[in-house]
Amino acid sequence: MAKTTWYNIGVGLIVALGSFTYGFGFASFATSIGQPGFYAYFNLSIEGPDASYANSILGAVNALFFFGAVIGALSAGPFADRFGRKLALLSAAVMSVIGGALTAGSVHIAMLIVVRILQGSGLGALATLVPIYLAEASTPEKRGMLTGLHGFFLVSGYTVSAWVGFGCHFSTNLTFGWRGPIAFTTIPPLILLIGCIWVPESPRWLLSKGRVDEAWTNLSKLHHDASDPDETSAHEEFYQMKKQIELEQTHPSGYWAILSTPSYRKRALLSCFVQFAANGTGGLVINYYSVIIYTNLGYTGSYPLLFYGIYTLIGALGNLGSLLTVDKTGRRFALMTGFAICLISLILETAMIAVYVTGSQTTNLAGQRVALFAIFLFVFGYGLFIDAASFIYSAEIYPTNIRSRGVALATTTYFIMCITYVTPGAVAIANISWRYFLVFVVMTAITIPIIYFFFPETKGRSLEELADLFGDPVAVHLTTATEAERAEIDMEIKNEHLAEQLEYAGERR
Known part of the structure; x- marks a missing residue:
């Protein structure tokens, strides 16, 4: 079996900067809306009769950001198939730089809304392209670890953004307090642009275009084994890739082929469902509106931003543990365990909000602590078992001829559910409070048996051999x-x- 080299890991770390870019860019706005300067600059109020207007504006900004992310995801798939994974990553990084700079420079609400669409397009494309590349460049033995870099770097982006926002909270310049976190989102994609100089094109994409010599050169560099001077393992892996891609090229490709071919449609249903289910836990609602949730629990001043920083740090550490263990535990175990922990946490959190936020004991210290524990337990379970595994599964189950478009569909599902849950989040938390979280309790409870009965295990097999699980031939x-x-x-x-x-x-x- 081919070995995972340090070069392969280094390339994966560079590409995963795209995931960090998405996480940082997405979460930066979550910290900006926790800054008093944001509301003062745009003349918004989160209290009194004008609070509903402010919540509606936040919902609109979020919805159109994810609308841009959907556009970016759906266009990234065909672009990556036609022009290559590397050029697609470079293009998305450029768009993210421009979008981030314009968002930080927004001078009124209308501009903020429009340029967040542009930034969302670049970030949505990166969220789609990174797991595609990482899956295609990895070995079967360590595919979970390498593709899991996507989830780890994504949540690390959340974490760094949270602490940047916490630091900016203490700035005497109130405008910098909210512009600063957004402006810093331009730095990671700039580093990615430079790093991509050393990133080879995906060998599988090169094979699909008939560029066999280039494909072998890149694969032998990625999976070179010093203990195997004849490169027998790399030759076997390359031979399997080549024969499987030749076989797949006789099959239809494109979005319509995914929907009309039974084995492809089954893959799409599984990959889209796992993204649907991940959002069905309410993870992004809790993440995005953490500052508001902590404020509602009775914490004031810098504490909500501090707790948000701790929350994202726990999530990042969980993702680190995930990428180190998911190749051993398997995807099914990770997903079912993660959803079970999230379900317990959601039930506990919902009960605490119901009693100590909407009830009469709004300043109960014990209730506040239990609510915090539930939130932190949630993000630990989500990070350790769901975050990375969901993206790994979505990317690895597709054959090369439809992987880009298939992952684009899964990522689009993720963003559509973000619109569905995050957009009304501020209004829902303000108006119906704990009842909004009941939706996530029900969705998570439904997810566990679906994964148990319908999701096959994928660990340990090459991407080409996973076709067996869906009734397709393996060359x-x-x-x-x-x-x-x-x-x-x-x-x-x-x-x-x-x-x-x-x-x-x-x-x-």
């Missing part, structure tokens, strides 16, 4: 091959290589 089996079968494969590889050499020699003559 070459390596994971389960016997010694005799593997020897036969190695002989075929040598014969094919010899034939290529003879053909090349004939052309030279």
Whole structure:
């Protein structure tokens, strides 16, 4: 089996900066709306008769950001298929820089709303492209770890953004307090642009375009094994890729093919559902409106921003644990465990809000502490078991010919559910309080049996061999091959290589 090299990990870390960019860019606005300067600058009020107007404006800004993210996700799939994963990443990074700069420079609400659409498009494209590249560049043995970098870096973006917002809260310049966190979102995509100089194009994409020599060069660099001087494992992996992609190219591709082909449609339903379910926990609502939730629990001053920073730090540490363990525990175990922990946390949190926020004991210290514990338990379970695993699963179950568009559909589902839950979040928390969280309790309870009965385990297999799970043919089996079968494969590889050499020699003559 091919080995995961330090070079492969280094490339993954660079590409995962796109996930950090998304997390930082998304969460920056969550910290900005916790700054008093934001409301003063745009003449908004979160208290009194004008509070409903302010909440509506926040909902509109959020909705149109995710609308832009949907556009970015859906366009990133076809763009990556046509022009390559690397160029798509570069283009999305440029759009994120421009969008972030214009958002930070917004001079009125109308401008803020429009440019957040642009920023959302760039960030939505990055959220789609990163797991595609990481899955395609990884080995079967460590695919969970490498693709899990997406979730870890994404939540790390939340974390850094939270602490940047916390620091900006103490600025004497109230305008910088809300502009600063957004302005800093331009730095990660700039670093990604520079880092992409050292990122090779996806070998699988190159093979799909018939660029075999380039594909082998990139794969041998990514999965070079110093203990295997003949590069037998890399040759076997490359041979399997090549034969499977040749087989897949006889099949239809595109968005319509995904919807009309039964085995592709099954993949789409699973990958879209896991994103739907992840949002159904209310994770992004809790994340995005944490400052408001902590304020409602009775915390004032810098405490809501401090608790938000702790919340995101716990989530990042959970994601770190996830990428280190998901290849051993498997995707099914991680998802079911994570949703179970989230369900317990949501029930506890809903009860505490119902009693100590909307009830008569709004300053009960014990209730506040239990509510905080429930929130922190939620993000730990979500980060350790759901965040990375959901993105890994969404990216790995598709064949190469539809992976970009399939992941785009899954990411689009994620963003649509963000619009569904996050957009009314401020108004819902203000008006119906704990009853809004009952939606997430029900959705999470439904998710657990669906994963148990319908989601196959994917750990340990190559991307090509996962076709077996969905009734599609596999050109070459390596994971389960016997010694005799593997020897036969190695002989075929040598014969094919010899034939290529003879053909090349004939052309030279």
